[in-house]
Structure formats: C-alpha cells, structure tokens
Amino acid sequence: MSSQTTVAKQPSMADDGRPRHSTRLRTGTRRRYHDDGISDEEIDGRRMFDLEDKVHSERFSSDRVVRMEGKDLTYEYIQRGGLRDPIIFEKPDGLGIKMPDPDFSVNDVKNFVGSRRMVDVMDVSTQKGTEMSMAQWRRYYETPHSQRDKLYNVISLEFSHTKLENLVQRPATVDMIDWVDNMWPRHLKERQRDSTNSITDMQYPKVQKYCLMSVQGCFTDFHIDFGGTSVWYHLLRGCKVFWLIPPTPQNLELYENWVLSGKQGDVFLGDRASDCQRIELKQGYTFIIPSGWIHAVYTPVDTLVFGGNFLHSFNVPMQLHISSIEDRTRVPAKFRYPFYFEMCWYALERYVFSLTGTSYLTPEFQKHSLGIGLKKPSPTDPASGDMDDMDEGGSSDGDTEAFPKLPGGKVHLAPFELEGMWNLLGKLEALPSNKKCVPAGIHNAPALLTHIKALLKEHANDNPKLSYTGKPIITWPKRPSWYQPPPPPVPPPRPKLATTPVVPRPQKPASSMSVLRRRRVRCKRCEACMRAECGDCNFCRDMKKFGGPGKLKQTCVLRQCLAPGLPLSAVCEVCQEPNQDDTGDQTLLLMECSNCAEIVHPACLTVQGDGVMNNDLPSCWECPKCVLGITDQESSGSDESLVVGPRRSQQQYDFPEGPLVLRLGPRPSTSLGNLAGSQQGGELVRCGFLPPLSSCSFSSSSSASLLLVAAPLPSQPISSRLTPKGDKSKLLPLKRKSATLLDSRIAKIYRRNQHSREGDDSGSDDEEVSRRRKLHARGGPSSRRSHRRGLLKGGGGPPGQQSGGHGHERLRNENEAWHRGSEGAAA
Secondary structure, three states, X not given: OOOOOXXXXXXXXXXXXXXXXXXXXXXXXXXXXXXXXXXHHHHHHOOOXXXXXXXXXXXXEOOOOEEOOHHHOOHHHHHHHOOOOOEXXXXXXXXXXXXXXXXXXXXXXXXXXXXXXXXXXXXXOOXXXXXXXXXXXXXXXXXXXXXXXXXXXXXXXXXXXXXXXXHOEOOHHHHHHOHHHXXXXXXXXXXXXXXXXXXXXXXXXXXXXXXXXXXXXXEEEEEOOHHHOEEEEEEEEOXXXXXXXXXXXXXXXXXXXHHHHOOHHHOOHHHHOOOOEEEEEOOOOEEEEOOOOEEEEEXXXXXXXXXXXXXXXXXHHHHHHXXXXXXXXXXXXXXXXXXXXXXXXXXXXXXXXXXXXXXXXXXXXXXXXXXXXXXXXXXXXXXXXXXXXXXXXXXOOOOOOOOOOOOOOOOOOOHHHHHHHHHHHHXXXXXXXXXXXXXXXXXXXXXXXXXXXXXXXXXXXOXXXXXXXXXXXXXXXXXXXXXXXXXXXOOOOOOOOOOOOOOOOOOOOOOHHHHHOOOOEOOOOOHHHHOOOXXXXXXXHHOHHHOOOOOOOOOOHHHOOOOOEOOOOXXXXXXXXXXXXXXXXXXXXXXXXXXXXXXXXXXXXXXXXXXXXXXXXOOEEEOHHHHHOOOOOOOXXXXXXXXXXXXXXXXXXXXXXXXXXXXXXXXXXXXXXXXXXXXXXXXXXXXXXXXXXXXXXXXXXXXXXXXXXXXXXXXXXXXXXXXXXXXXXXXXXXXXXXXXXXXXXXXXXXXXXXXXOOOOOOOOHHHHHHHHHXXXXXXXXHHHHHHHOHHHHOOOOOHHHHOHHHHHHHHHHHXXXXXXXXXXXXX
C-alpha cells in the first residue's frame, strides 16, 4: 500500500458561533485497491531490496571459505577438523567423483528420470512450491529468458534408483561418513524400488543425490538445509553466487527470528548477520557446505547442478540444534529430513556393535544387514534343509577390514565423535515417550541407551592423537557371493477415498464396421505435419505440455494432416496381404472404401465394375460394390431396411431397369406397418416403416390410388440382405443409415391418410368435403396443407376439385397416365 500524507484542517468558527468545517478535500496520494493481476503470495513474497546491489556489493568480504585440492579431503581431515568450514574444489581431481559430460542437458535429465516424473518447482517471486512434470519443466527451461513469464527453480529432484544414478558419483570421503550408508540397515536401502520421494514407499532417507536446475535470475533466500545436513555440490554447467553466514549462536538466533517474522522479503539477512561472505562458483567447481551454515543462492545464468545431503558423526550437536530450530519454526514434515530420529537410534546401535560386538537389531535385521544367522544351502542338495551356518562375522569369504585396533586392542574415538554420541544419547533420552520414534529394527531400546552410556564413559579418556587413524570405525561385514537380498515387501493397499462401489462403465460391443476401419497415420510430408503447434487452439490448451489436463488427446488444429495414409499394419481383407506399392501395380495398392470402410486390393475384388476414386484422401475410393449398390452380407451400416418383417422366400427376383411404381389403392389390402410385397407385371412392391404401424391401414373400400416413383432396388433379394450375421434363422431390426426417397414419400402418405382407419366409414366423403370447404374459407390448416402437398395429390387446383368423388377419379386418371408414360420410358 502506498504511503499517504494527510493535512488535517482545524475547524473555524462562523459568525453565529457554530463551528464551520472546511469543504476542501484532504491532500495526499491516491490509494490503489486493485492488484493488477498480482496474487497475495506475490505481494507477500516481493523483495524490498535490490538483488543486483547485493550481488556486486563489497560488504560481504568475510574469509571463512577454504580452498583445497581433492586429494586433501580425507577421512583423517574430517576426524581432525569435524568438517566445520565450507570447502571449494576448483578441480574434481582426487575427489573420486563421477559426472556426465558438460554438454549434458535438461532434456537428458528428462530422458533418464522419465518425462512423467513430477518435480517440486519453486516460484522465485513468492518462494512457494508447485509441481510440474519433467516434460513441462524441460519445455520451460529451454524457453528463451526473454519469453519466460515467471521464474521457476528446481532444487529437489532426488534421482536415486533411476537411470541417472549410475552417471553421478559423489566424493568418496562423503561415502565413508554418510549415515545412510553406514548406520541405516543396508538391506532396507536395497529394498527401495520407488524412484520418487513418496514417504509411503520410502525404505530409507532418500536424500543422497539431487539434481538442481535453475534458470537465469533465480534466487533462493537464506535457509539451512534440513536436519542440519551437510551438502556436497558440483556445478556441471553454469554459475552460482552464494552468500554464506556461519552458524554462530547469534546468527542462528537472528535467523530463527527472521523466519518467524514472516517478512523475509523486507530484509536481506546478510546485511544484519555477522561475517557474511559472498562467493562465486563456476562451471566444474565442487563445493561442500557444512552443517548449520545459513546460505542464499543466486543464479546469473542457466545452471545445472548435482548434489546431495548427508548426516555424519563429527558435527552431531549442530545437526540436533538445527532440528530443534525446525521444530520451533514449524517446518512442515515434507521439507524435513525423513526418519530423522530413527536414524539416530540406528547410529547408536552401530557404535555399540562396532565397539563391543553386541547387536540390538532384531534377528531378521541381524541376518540381512550383519550376516548373523545367515545360512547357506548345502552344496550337495540345495533343496534340502541341511544348512551350513555362517560365522557371526557374516561372511564365509572373509570379513571386511575390521576397525583399526591398537596392539592392546583398544579403539579410540575422535573427540568430535565422542561429543556427538553424548549429545545424541541426551537427545533420545529427553524425547517424550510418544516422540522417541524407535524404529522397527531395534529391540530393547532402553537397554541400548544404557549400554551406549556405559560405553561412552569407558571412552571418555581416549587419546585424540591415537584416534586420527584415517579409517572409519563403522563398517559393514562383507557378504558371501551366494547371498540374495530378501524380496521387497508387498506395498500396502492404498486407502480408498470412498466406500461406494464403482460400477464399471458398460463396454460398447464391437461392430463389424469398427473392425474394418483403420486409424490413418500422418504423411509427415505435408505443410500441416511440418508445422509446430500453435499453442492457442482448444486442443493445444488441453495438452499437458501447455499446462492443460491432457484429456482430449487431439492434435493441434493447424497440424491436422492433409493427406493421412493407411498404417503399415493394414492388410487386404480378401488376401490378408499388406500394401504392395513396391510392385508398381496400381491394382495391388490397398484402398479403403469411404462408404463401407473395407480395405482391399482392387485386384482382389470379384465384382465387375469400376470404383470412384477420392482425390482428397490417399488410398480412398468408393468400391465397385458400393457404386453398384451391392451390399456385403457382413457389412453393417450400408443400405439397410428400416423394419424386418416376416421372412419371405429366398428366390431371386429380376427387376426392370426402369423406375418402380408403388401403388396404394383397392389392391392389395395390406397394412402399411408391415412388410408388404406383391409381384405384378414384373414389379416387386415393398415398403416399410419404423416403428411398425400395424394399427393404421387402408380400407379395402377406399378408392384412393396414389403413385410414388422410386429408384430400382438391387437384384439381391431383400430377405437375404436383412439376415444378420451369425444367425440365419432370425431377422433383427438393423440400424438405418440414411433416409431414402421411398421412405419419405410413404411417411407423407401415412400422415395424409390418418383419417382412413379401420372401423371408420371412409365412404362418406360429403361430410369431409364440407368440413374442408369451411377450413378453406377460414384459411385453416387443411387449406395450407393441400397446397403444400399438391405433388402427392396429383395437382394443385381449387379446393373443391381436390375433394370428394370427382377429385379421386381425376387423381386416378392422372396416375394411370403417369404410369403408362413411365413404362414407355423404361421400354
């Protein structure tokens, strides 16, 4: 909200003694109550400081960062120093790391982890999180900087148990001190199958390998990595600017108050903290951030980074302190170290076992992690129950090199280790019973605490100089070559959101027409196929690549192929052979009928006749059968009758070449609703309605005689065409494809003759003539219908001449003349 200056005017006294108030408006800047499309989160997360000024300022010139060569980062170095200061390695030599080539891109990351992998994305302007798929993120990352509407940052893509895992190896010394590799039961890590970070499927703290992908301009505000973990960090490509604040008690208190204030955007924490240092990491640098260090990161150019988090035994007090800060600042569980206190319990157990040989793991955990009680099948009969017990050391091939011992057999703990174990013991003892988080692999936790307390008292006077051996105390015994890890447990069924049974949607039965159709494929040569998506049409906006739900699954309207062809899997339905375009014979090219959808070689057809080619679609025509009106018995969807009546004789009828005449009159007296047929003078008369109108028929006494001209029917008997596939003894109603001239004319005849019903006195025409004359005088509906239906009535004369006996006689004479003319034309 903008600031406002207000000038209050004192009320003056009028002549009558009453106070007079000024009518002048207060001066000040106008308030703006519209947000211009800015969300509340963007307003809250907006920075009040100039980031460019912080990048180039000379104030952050502390010198706490150590620069080393990779060969100097040894286990003994960590034993002596406890990994307290940040370290920069300008070259990877001697670190034992393994990285992809520098040209490794975000598209390669997508290919290795999967395009559907969901990643947590941070909106830089609000410092809030959202989700994207890797395919969406790759498109965003490859968008030019000037075309990006918002700044997004990916800092939490954990890629262990993906194909990318084998391309990245962290520093060897980190492997020696990481609690995940040395404290957590190793068979649980081997059970991990899920590559995501879903806590329900996680078998161990999956925080060891991350991929960070940042675009130009990204900024991550000051933070401490979860659980007080240390960080290893390698810049594969790009550049990063870090502000580092040491974890002194004053700085940590300042940081905690800054987080709780909720106004992080108003203050740049580096301005208030002591000994803040800014450093720039370039391509190829490796960086290690110790536990508790407060840091912010700026990305001047698009950057790709590999890194990871780890807990270790040489700075446990700081790790526990950061965990307490997370408790007080109420950090959500999603952003905290998974299985934090479970890991602490396993760390104590591993020290007890490594120093005394006593294990507090359950028997199952001892067998698969330590090799205690592990048995091997007898070599004579693997299927028999005769087993050879292994030694308690866990390996028949020899154990790993045991922890280093002095001639007297005593193991000395480093001062940082001893301090860490005392702090760990105190923390677990102080936890309330409902928050101790004792893992399932630990049995008799109170006895474990008692044992570790006594053990630490024994090592209270260890000589520090004798403890700097450069070799770790905690190691796993080797496994025999025949060892097989236990299969992963069956994942528990996910709870259903509703108990209502889901009724499956009924499946639509497949028709013969759907079997004939084949989905066409792109030609990949036309202008539409070569064009890119527009991004604006409904189909593009639905695509996941443009942020849509992806439900329509249709191509862009501008990329709809102009000449789609038949797929390679299409075969001829007669010879079952594919397209034979290599022969050069046009009759061996597959053609798809636009009417019956039959795909055949023209040479395989036995019907005499020519097809009609479709010039707009490749390999498309109207086959000779459809051109001649011959319908295949197995084709549904071609010429089909509307109603199936009683089955007739299967004899073959010969039809004249001229038009057929349907005559409705005194002969024959047949219900209009049934399949009527008679053969008179070489003509077959058939008609039908849907639905059957059996209650409406022409009376035998009616003298009406109506004429209708229709196209000749095919020579194939109608009864055989109406026999459904698979059952020749029953006739079923078939679906009508399109209306014909015959059907529409008969429907009009039926509507006109509704007054002629069975049981009515159809001979009394005088009353009807009188009624129609009255309607004509009023301009009623009968008058309007008579003019509209002049064709069916045989003329459009005066109303009086179109009713009564004289009208019927005239209509009969005209129909007979028309019939004679049609027969002459046919001859």
